[in-house]
Amino acid sequence: MQSKKLAPIVLFIYNRPLHTKQTIEALQKNELAKESELFIYSDAPKNSEAQSDVDEIREYIKSINGFKKVTVIKRDKNWGLANSIIDGISSIVNQYGKVIVLEDDLVTSPYFLKFMNDALEFYENEKKVWHISGWNYPIEADDSKDVFLWRVMNCWGWATWADRWQHYERDIDKTFTDFSIKEIKEFNLDDVENFWSQVVDNKEGRVHTWAIFWYATIFKNNGLCLNPVQTFVDNIGLDGSGIHCGTKKSYKDRLNLQKTIGFTDVFDESSLYVEKVKEVIRGTFLNRVKKVIKKIIKGKK
Numbered sequence: 001m002q003s004k005k006l007a008p009i010v011l012f013i014y015n016r017p018l019h020t021k022q023t024i025e026a027l028q029k030n031e032l033a034k035e036s037e038l039f040i041y042s043d044a045p046k047n048s049e050a051q052s053d054v055d056e057i058r059e060y061i062k063s064i065n066g067f068k069k070v071t072v073i074k075r076d077k078n079w080g081l082a083n084s085i086i087d088g089i090s091s092i093v094n095q096y097g098k099v100i101v102l103e104d105d106l107v108t109s110p111y112f113l114k115f116m117n118d119a120l121e122f123y124e125n126e127k128k129v130w131h132i133s134g135w136n137y138p139i140e141a142d143d144s145k146d147v148f149l150w151r152v153m154n155c156w157g158w159a160t161w162a163d164r165w166q167h168y169e170r171d172i173d174k175t176f177t178d179f180s181i182k183e184i185k186e187f188n189l190d191d192v193e194n195f196w197s198q199v200v201d202n203k204e205g206r207v208h209t210w211a212i213f214w215y216a217t218i219f220k221n222n223g224l225c226l227n228p229v230q231t232f233v234d235n236i237g238l239d240g241s242g243i244h245c246g247t248k249k250s251y252k253d254r255l256n257l258q259k260t261i262g263f264t265d266v267f268d269e270s271s272l273y274v275e276k277v278k279e280v281i282r283g284t285f286l287n288r289v290k291k292v293i294k295k296i297i298k299g300k301k
Helices: 017-028 048-063 081-096 112-122 172-178 181-187 196-203 211-220 271-300
Strands: 009-013 037-042 069-074 098-103 106-108 129-133 147-150 158-161 224-228 233-235
Touching (some): 009 081, 017 048, 017 098, 081 098, 172 196, 172 211, 181 211
Antiparallel strands (some): 098 158, 129 158, 147 224
16 A cells, blocks of 8 residues: 555654664664655753763664665754654654654554555545554454544554644643533543643643643544554653653553554544543553552551
């Protein structure tokens, strides 16, 4: 399904040499890597403590090969992750019409790029689909479906088109006031998760993030996001080493090694798979509660 020009890959890196190398090495093993253009955005150090790691990464990326072309954009000042991502995506997607986005802690399946490019082509003219996710929760798959559509945006390896991304805006006050109580509940996956807390954290200045506003943009435009049933991406950054990622949740699953994926042409949210994801989230929450209770009991002994 590669009759059209492949989407460019945009990779955002900062100060994690070991994570970055694993991300790039996995990407190099992708079937379509040699036919794909790679743009690497390297942010400048925020302080002197980050300088040596940033220098190490910038030295490493000088020798990267295995792609059709590699372009490195070195920030001469610290932009911060959110600002760098918004600017980088906008620049590349407006030039190429579509884009595949990765950060420096994502290990991909050898067929990640194929899945992304095939999905970008399949759904290009279906305006209800706004976003292609490469990652998925480790759900129980008990039917023959390879993908599903739903409301939630995942940003651990994803893709979109210029005509969808043009609607993106990081307007905290507007987002905060535009959502009704009913919409917030739906946004929170019917209150099974609390995605909305990220909007609150941005408004109150605790964080400065971008992804929750992309989800909000898609949600307010009644857009749908495509997910693979089995993930093509593993996040290796949930170890406290990244910005805003923390160590709270880790959804591990085997990487998808399917070369050919069957796409859906039913452009509605899948209630079946929404429930499957809810089960995983509820299970993770209960496990966390059990661990806290065990610690309390142990402390009283």
